Amino acid sequence: MSTISVDRHDLALLAELQRDGRATNSSLGERIHLSTSQVSRRIQRLEEAHVIDHYAAMLDPAVVGLGVLAFIHVTLDRHGTSSGASFEQAVSDLPEVLECFSVTGEADYVLRAVSHDLASFSEFMMHSLLRIPGVTNVKTNISLKKVKQVTELPLDHIAQPKQPKMRVHFAQ
Template sequence: MHATKQISVDRHDLAILAELQRDGHITNSALGEKVHLSTSQVGRRVQRLQDAGVIDHFAAVLDPMAIGLGVMAFVQVVLGRHGDVQGEQFERAVADMPEVLECFAVTGEADYMVRIVAQDLAAFSTFMMNHLLRVPGVTNVKSNIAIKKIKQLNVLPLDHVTQPNPSKQKIYFTPA
C-alpha cells in the first residue's frame, strides 16, 4: 500500500481539473482564458497536479461502436478459492487481455466485476470460452450484455472538494 499524499487545491485548480476532464486536448492558453490565469500559471498548476498524481494521464476516448466493437459485457467472476495466489493469477491474466477494459475486486456474490468489449456475440463467446474461463481458479461467471448505453462519463464530480471551505481545500488520495 502506498503512503497517503495530500495536495492543497484552490478554486483555480478545481476549474482547471473540470475543464481538462471536458477537453484534455485544450491548450494551456485556451485553458488560461477559461479559468482566468496566465498560460504559464496554468502550465505550472497542471504540472503540479500531474506530479501529485491527481491527473493520472491524458487519453483520447474512442467510441467502441465506431471501431467495430459492438458488444459491451459486464461479467461477474467467482474464483474457486479465496486467497492471494488465485486472486493474483486472475488479476495478472486479465491485465494482459485487451478485451478487458476494467476489472474491479468487488464485494457481494462475485469476486470480480469485469467490463469486456467484443466485435459481436460470437467474438464475445470465443473470448469467454478460450480466455476468461480458462484462467486458473475461475469457477463461475455471470454475464450481462449491454443493450443500450444510457449514460457513460469519464468526468468525475468535483463539488465535494469545495466543502466546507471553497477557497482552499485538501484533496487526499492514494496514488496507484
C-alpha cells in the same frame, strides 16, 4: 497517500481538463482567468501529485467495430492472495477486458469487456476467460444500449474553502 493543496482555480482547471484534455494552456487560462504560465505550473503540480493520472483519446467502441459490451461477474474457487493475483495477472493480459474490479458481494470480480460480435465474445469466454485457473462461476450481462457514460469525475464534494487554500487527500 499524498496531500496536495487545491484552490478554486485548481478545481476549475481540473473540471476544464476533464471536459477537454486537448485544450491549450492559453485557452484553459482564458476559461479560468489565469495566465498561461500559471496554468502550466498548476498542471505540472497536479500531474506530479498524481491527481491527473493520464491523458487519452476516447474512442467509440461501435465505430471501431466493437459492438458488444459485456459486464462479467467472476467467482474464483479459492479466496486468497495467490489465486487472486494469478487471476488479476491473467485478466490484465486480455485486450478484450477494459476494466476489472475486485468487488464484494456474490462475485469476486466484475469485468467490463468488449467484443466484435456475439460469436467473438463467445470465443473470448470459452477460450480465454473460462480457461483461467481458479474461475468457477461466471455470470454475464450484455449491454442492450448505453444510457449514460461520462468520463468526468464530480468535484462538488471538494467544498470551496473560505480561506484561499485547503488540504485535500488524494489516494495514489
